[in-house]
Amino acid sequence: MPKLRSLPVRKLRPHLANPTKGEGKPTQKLASRKIDELAKRIRLCVKCPLHQSRTLAVPGEGKKQAKFMVIGEAPGKQEDLAGRPFVGNAGRYLDHVLEGTGIQREDFFITNIVKCRPPSNRTPKRDEIQTCTSLYLFEQIRLVDPKLILLLGNTAVKAMLSLNSVDEARGRIISHDQRTYLATYHPAVRFYREDLAQKIKEDFALLKTELLRHDSVLSPS
Numbered sequence: 001m002p003k004l005r006s007l008p009v010r011k012l013r014p015h016l017a018n019p020t021k022g023e024g025k026p027t028q029k030l031a032s033r034k035i036d037e038l039a040k041r042i043r044l045c046v047k048c049p050l051h052q053s054r055t056l057a058v059p060g061e062g063k064k065q066a067k068f069m070v071i072g073e074a075p076g077k078q079e080d081l082a083g084r085p086f087v088g089n090a091g092r093y094l095d096h097v098l099e100g101t102g103i104q105r106e107d108f109f110i111t112n113i114v115k116c117r118p119p120s121n122r123t124p125k126r127d128e129i130q131t132c133t134s135l136y137l138f139e140q141i142r143l144v145d146p147k148l149i150l151l152l153g154n155t156a157v158k159a160m161l162s163l164n165s166v167d168e169a170r171g172r173i174i175s176h177d178q179r180t181y182l183a184t185y186h187p188a189v190r191f192y193r194e195d196l197a198q199k200i201k202e203d204f205a206l207l208k209t210e211l212l213r214h215d216s217v218l219s220p221s
């Protein structure tokens with residue numbers, strides 16, 4: 001039998017083997033250092049074609065031991081210029097709805113499925129998602145180790161839960177690969193889908209209930 005065939009599945013396809021957990025939990029100090037190192041690597045990354053058109057890569061930011069994490073799709077124009085996530089219009093709307101739940105930016109870690117802006121804000125391609133999640137996002141989740149993850153939009157839902165859309169995922173707590181998720185529409189849809197306003201309101205009400213249930217999510221770790 002050729003040698004490759006005897007390799008465990010995890011080595012061949014790390015994205016399929018509960019990649020956000022890993023073995024053992026690093027100390028807070030080590031995790032914090034590794035998150036910074038990862039951010040440095042992301043800023044210099046040339047592993048997929050998205051690096052060619054980006055201005056700045058956007059690793060993500062926030063509390064390194066956050067109990068609540070937010071994952072969007074990809075940086076947009078403002079984020080690409082600033083090197084920071086959700087600083088444009090979608091970010092302002094996100095801040096607004098999150099404030100309604102009693103949570104501020106300093107309380108959570110926020111990042112994206114891919115760390116570089118796709119040309120003309122197109123949806124990231126499968127290979128780009130696979131490269132970026134397996135190199136960076138899964139490791140960020142493992143190191144931050146949040147109790148609750150909010151997924152924003154179809155790309156995040158598909159990449160993290162292997163479901164087809166937000167409509168399939170929203171309105172309930174999802175346990176997947178020993179992590180707890182909530183999903184809602186991407187905040188940018190609010191600008192062209194007025195009809196989703198009520199559903200978004202419901203989703204953030206559910207988020208608020210969950211945050212209160214784990215009231216430790218808001219307290220210092």
Ligand code: URA
Pocket residue numbers: 072073074075076079084085086087088090091112
């Ligand atoms: N949209 C996203 O999904 N992420 C950002 O950082 C900004 C806009």
